[in-house]
Structure formats: C-alpha cells, structure tokens
Amino acid sequence: MKRNRWGGWAAGRWAAGGALACLAGVGAFLGIAYRSGLPTVPTPKATEFPTELVSRGAALAAVGDCIVCHTVDKGVAYAGGRALATPFGTLYSTNITPDPETGIGGWSKEAFKRAMRDGVSRDGRHLYPALPYDHYRQVHDGDLDAIYAFLMTRPAASAPAKANDLIFPLGFRPLLAGWKLLFLHQEEFTPRPDRDAEWNRGAYLAEGLGHCSGCHSPRNLAGAEETGGGAYSGGVAEGWVAPALNGASPAAVPWTADSLYAYLRTGVDGRHGAAAGPMGPVVHGLSRAPEADVRAIATYIASLSADRAAPKAPSPPDRAAEAAKANPAGATLFAGACAGCHEGGAPMMTQGRPGLSTVTALQLDSPDNAIRAILQGIHPPTGPAGPTMPAFAASLTDAQIADLAAYLRSRFSDRPAWTSLATAAATVRKEDTQP
Amino acid sequence: MTVTITVNGADHSLDIDPATPLLYVLRDDLELNGAKYGCGLGQCGACTVHIDGKPAFSCLTPIGAVAGRRIRTVEGLGSAEAPGLLQQAFEKEQAAQCGYCIAGMLMRAQALLDRNPDPDEVQIRAHMQTNLCRCGTHMRILRAIRRAVAMRKGVHSAQEVRP
Numbered sequence: 361m362k363r364n365r366w367g368g369w370a371a372g373r374w375a376a377g378g379a380l381a382c383l384a385g386v387g388a389f390l391g392i393a394y395r396s397g398l399p400t401v402p403t404p405k406a407t408e409f410p411t412e413l414v415s416r417g418a419a420l421a422a423v424g425d426c427i428v429c430h431t432v433d434k435g436v437a438y439a440g441g442r443a444l445a446t447p448f449g450t451l452y453s454t455n456i457t458p459d460p461e462t463g464i465g466g467w468s469k470e471a472f473k474r475a476m477r478d479g480v481s482r483d484g485r486h487l488y489p490a491l492p493y494d495h496y497r498q499v500h501d502g503d504l505d506a507i508y509a510f511l512m513t514r515p516a517a518s519a520p521a522k523a524n525d526l527i528f529p530l531g532f533r534p535l536l537a538g539w540k541l542l543f544l545h546q547e548e549f550t551p552r553p554d555r556d557a558e559w560n561r562g563a564y565l566a567e568g569l570g571h572c573s574g575c576h577s578p579r580n581l582a583g584a585e586e587t588g589g590g591a592y593s594g595g596v597a598e599g600w601v602a603p604a605l606n607g608a609s610p611a612a613v614p615w616t617a618d619s620l621y622a623y624l625r626t627g628v629d630g631r632h633g634a635a636a637g638p639m640g641p642v643v644h645g646l647s648r649a650p651e652a653d654v655r656a657i658a659t660y661i662a663s664l665s666a667d668r669a670a671p672k673a674p675s676p677p678d679r680a681a682e683a684a685k686a687n688p689a690g691a692t693l694f695a696g697a698c699a700g701c702h703e704g705g706a707p708m709m710t711q712g713r714p715g716l717s718t719v720t721a722l723q724l725d726s727p728d729n730a731i732r733a734i735l736q737g738i739h740p741p742t743g744p745a746g747p748t749m750p751a752f753a754a755s756l757t758d759a760q761i762a763d764l765a766a767y768l769r770s771r772f773s774d775r776p777a778w779t780s781l782a783t784a785a786a787t788v789r790k791e792d793t794q795p
Numbered sequence: 796m797t798v799t800i801t802v803n804g805a806d807h808s809l810d811i812d813p814a815t816p817l818l819y820v821l822r823d824d825l826e827l828n829g830a831k832y833g834c835g836l837g838q839c840g841a842c843t844v845h846i847d848g849k850p851a852f853s854c855l856t857p858i859g860a861v862a863g864r865r866i867r868t869v870e871g872l873g874s875a876e877a878p879g880l881l882q883q884a885f886e887k888e889q890a891a892q893c894g895y896c897i898a899g900m901l902m903r904a905q906a907l908l909d910r911n912p913d914p915d916e917v918q919i920r921a922h923m924q925t926n927l928c929r930c931g932t933h934m935r936i937l938r939a940i941r942r943a944v945a946m947r948k949g950v951h952s953a954q955e956v957r958p
Contacts (some may be wrong), residue, residue, distance in 0.1 A: 434917070689859075695814035696857020700835055708836070750837030750925075754849035755856040 393537035400466035409509035417510025424569035449526035486536035495571040543584040562660025575602040600637035620658035633719040640741035676717035683771030690767025803871035813859025829869035829898040840926030843899035884943035892930035
C-alpha cells in the first residue's frame with residue numbers, strides 16, 4: 361500500500377514534470393515556429409516597374425516554371441488552384457497574381473522575398489515545401505526583385521485559395537518550422553572559382569530557380585531531397601520516373617551539353633528520346649527562356665554525369681530476331697502498332713527522331729515510364745510542331761502492353777528483363793484514369 | 796492464323812497475319828469502307844473506330860490485339876436510309892466538305908456522347924482534339940456535335956446549337 365502510494369506519488373511527480381517539460385517544449389517550439397505577419401501594402405502599379413526589370417523577371421520565371429504549378433489547366437495564368445498530389449496528401453497552389461484580396465497584390469517586396477527564401481506567407485503562416493524555397497533561397501536578391509516585378513505586372517485575377525487535404529497532423533502549419541530546422545540550410549549561391557562562367561550560370565539556375573533536383577533527386581521520409589552523393593540519383597514526379605542525372609544516368613548514350621540543349625529547348629533529342637509527363641511543361645518554359653541560359657543549364661547538367669563510365673557496347677543494341685523469338689506476341693504487336701514510326705526506314709526515323717534503342721525509358725529499372733508513354737502517348741510540349749505519339753490505352757489491353765514492353769526491353773536494351781509487367785500496366789492505367 | 800473479331804455485333808473469322816492493321820481488315824476484307832486511311836501514324840484520326848466503346852486509331856491497331864473485343868465502325872451508327880442521330884446532325888449542319896475525315900469525326904464524337912450525353916464546349920473541344928479536318932470544317936463539326944446534344948434533348952431550334 362505504502363509502496364503503492366509512494367509509487368503513485370513518484371508517478372505523479374514524473375507526470376507533472378513531464379507535462380511541464382512538454383509545455384516548455386511546446387512553448388519553445390511555438391516560439392521558433394512563430395513568424396510575424398508583415399503589413400499589407402497598396403498594390404504597386406504596373407507602371408512603377410521598369411520594362412527591362414519585368415522582362416528579366418519573365419525570363420527567370422520561365423526557368424523557374426512558376427506557371428506550371430500556379431495555373432490550372434486552361435485557367436488564368438498564375439491564379440493558382442492546381443492540385444499537387446504528394447505522399448502527404450493533396451496541396452493546392454495559390455494565386456500569385458497581384459489581386460489584393462486573393463493574390464499577392466498586398467505583398468511588399470520584403471514579404472515576397474521572405475516567402476521565396478523562408479517559406480513564410482505574408483501573414484506569417486508557414487508555407488509547405490511544395491514551394492521549393494529550399495532552392496529559391498539560393499537565388500540572388502536582384503533576381504527576386506525581377507520576379508516580383510514580373511508577377512506584379514501580370515493581370516490580377518480573383519481566385520481564393522482552395523483548402524489543402526493533408527494527412528493528420530500536417531494541416532498544423534507550425535510543424536513546418538521543425539521541417540525547416542532540419543532541412544532548410546541552403547545559402548545564397550556562390551560561384552565555384554574552378555569552373556567557368558557558363559557552368560556557374562547553369563549551376564545557379566538549375567540549383568536555384570530551376571529546382572531540377574526537386575524531381576531528379578530521391579526524397580527522404582520527410583519529403584526532403586537527398587543531398588551530397590544522393591543528389592541527382594533519380595526521383596519520381598507525378599508517377600513518372602525522373603531518371604538519374606549524375607554518374608548513375610541510365611541513358612544508353614551519355615548526355616552531352618549539346619544533346620541536353622536540344623532536349624531542353626525542343627523537347628526531343630535524337631539520341632535520348634522525347635520529353636514526356638511533367639518534363640513537358642519544363643521544356644515549354646525553357647523553349648522561351650534566353651538561349652544562353654538554357655545552354656548554361658545544359659552545360660551544368662552534363663557535367664553531373666561526366667564521371668559516368670563509358671557504355672560497354674560500341675552502339676546501343678537492336679536485336680530484332682532474338683527479341684521476336686523470345687516474345688512473339690510482343691513482336692506482332694510491335695509490327696502492327698509501332699513499326700510504322702519506330703522501325704528503321706519509317707518516315708519518323710528520317711526526321712532525326714530517336715531510335716528506340718537510345719530511348720532512356722527502355723533503359724530504366726522500372727517499366728513505368730515506357731508503359732505510361734504507350735498508354736497516354738506523348739504530346740508536344742512546345743506547341744503543335746514537336747514529338748507526338750498517339751495513346752494506345754484504348755486499343756491495347758494490359759496483357760498486350762506487357763507483351764509489348766517485354767519485347768521492347770529485350771530488343772532495345774542490354775539490361776535485365778522487366779518483371780510483373782501486366783500488374784505494372786494495370787497499376788499505371790489505374791493511376792492515369794484517376795481524376 | 797485464324798482471328799475472330801466482332802464488328803458492329805457480327806462475328807468474322809479471318810485467316811490473316813495478326814500484325815495486319817484493323818483498318819485494312821475493315822476495308823479490304825469486310826468491305827466496311829467508312830473508316831479511312833489518312834496518315835497511317837495515328838496523327839489524323841480519319842481511321843477512328845470504337846474498341847470496347849473507346850475511340851482508337853484502327854490504322855495502328857494490329858488485328859491480333861482485338862480478337863474477341865467489340866469493334867464498332869461508322870456503319871454501326873446508322874445507314875444512308877436510316878442515319879443515326881449524330882449522323883443526322885452532321886447532315887443538318889453540312890459538316891462535311893470533302894468528307895474524308897468525317898467517319899473518324901463521327902466515331903470520336905459518338906464515343907464522347909456515349910460517355911457524357913451533355914458535354915460542354917470545353918469538353919467537346921478537348922475530346923475532338925485528336926481528329927483533324929484538312930478542309931477546315933471544324934466549326935461545323937463542333938456545331939453538329941452540339942446539335943446532336945440538343946436533338947437528343949428534343950430541342951431543334953438553331954439557336955440552341957450556338958455555343
């Protein structure tokens with residue numbers, strides 16, 4: 361009894377102490393998490409910004425591709441509302457037009473820069489790192505001025521933010537302060553003296569506004585990008601594999617600055633394939649960015665895989681006879697559905713389009729990109745004239761797509777055969793038909 | 796090799812290379828000449844038919860891939876004597892100039908109406924995007940689809956078919 365009472369007292373004391381410690385911890389955390397609101401300002405007039413500054417901002421916004429996330433399909437540019445699916449739930453992008461009520465019209469330059477660097481809204485709320493402020497921190501002050509000028513001179517649109525749909529407890533934004541303590545340490549970009557000006561310009565754009573590693577690097581369980589050796593070792597974007605850009609690049613033919621420039625500028629390179637999925641909008645942005653900036657990005661990205669071992673085979677494989685023997689059903693489907701464009705001598709092949717043995721989708725460990733391209737087709741990212749492939753979702757069944765993918769892999773790649781292809785095809789088809 | 800396909804409800808058994816495009820079988824073997832050969836690359840839509848209710852390019856569909864599946868062609872929508880509702884709407888709007896693309900246009904549009912009997916202008920335009928008309932009668936084609944929607948609802952005035 362006594363022991364029990366003693367025990368009870370001790371437990372009570374521990375509990376009280378624990379509660380106090382928790383309170384202190386919560387208090388300290390909220391202290392760190394608290395960010396004050398910044399006052400609203402009268403919306404600056406478009407005429408206040410020099411034209412030169414606005415057009416520089418336009419070029420930078422094209423590299424940053426702000427419009428992709430901040431615009432819904434066929435919606436008003438920059439008015440937000442696009443759903444961004446994340447492993448943590450669905451986020452909706454916000455209105456970044458200069459509408460004073462629902463956009464950023466009342467935001468001062470300081471409030472804008474704080475959002476871009478610290479991920480804090482004008483009113484003091486933490487912003488989710490779907491806005492890649494871990495990258496934007498690296499952007500120079502003058503460039504943020506230019507982007508501010510660009511956004512403030514867009515037509516204002518009234519579009520209130522949609523409520524996010526996140527798993528519990530991530531709707532509680534002060535938690536983001538903890539994420540930032542752990543992962544938000546990037547500094548403003550400093551050029552590397554051992555590299556030339558073009559490389560440094562490319563590194564600045566790719567690491568900062570371009571946020572290339574946002575998709576091309578793996579992310580940890582908290583959704584933060586892997587850095588150091590893991591950077592650019594490949595990631596995922598909207599279900600598509602974003603291939604590694606470092607030495608682990610799966611490209612059949614190593615990328616060069618010239619081939620990257622062609623790919624980034626036009627959406628297709630004759631020795632690597634066509635931009636598809638979320639890479640399409642990236643190309644769309646870069647097709648209108650300054651040529652020198654796109655060249656610089658190409659130079660920087662090509663340097664990431666410079667240490668890659670040279671391919672073993674002198675030229676990419678094309679083993680039509682063996683593949684047909686191993687996968688006769690796939691060979692028949694290929695002859696009827698694909699050969700008109702992809703077989704040697706087809707009209708498309710005389711226009712500098714990539715042969716399938718150089719297409720990266722067939723070299724990846726996962727068959728998903730190849731399956732997605734077959735199901736959805738490829739749509740030209742830069743307008744009507746560009747790489748186009750029709751969708752085969754209606755004409756081929758999952759089992760047929762599996763046969764076809766197995767044939768393609770064995771004919772055009774030296775890598776191990778893909779497995780569970782019918783399941784993969786069914787899964788990708790299901791994902792594609794989700795609203 | 797023998798392949799059996801079901802076209803407009805009728806079964807046909809053919810001794811044929813399974814890689815043969817469905818379009819060639821429809822035109823050359825079954826004498827269903829509605830679907831047309833346009834580009835042969837899945838870029839123009841003149842060859843569009845339904846496979847299990849969904850629009851597909853028959854020029855890029857190997858016959859072996861559609862064994863046992865339901866195929867519907869423009870001949871399945873109605874005949875010259877008894878045209879279907881969408882065909883009547885195309886006639887009323889004079890939506891064909893040379894007419895080469897029209898069988899594909901009809902099948903593409905019919906697939907939309909089967910799924911959504913009352914599509915809005917944005918949905919119609921997005922759905923029809925894959926089919927091209929080289930004469931430039933796209934505006935009439937869009938009007939014909941809107942007319943078919945209105946006719947189904949029992950509305951026949953021209954006013955209703957303007958966007």
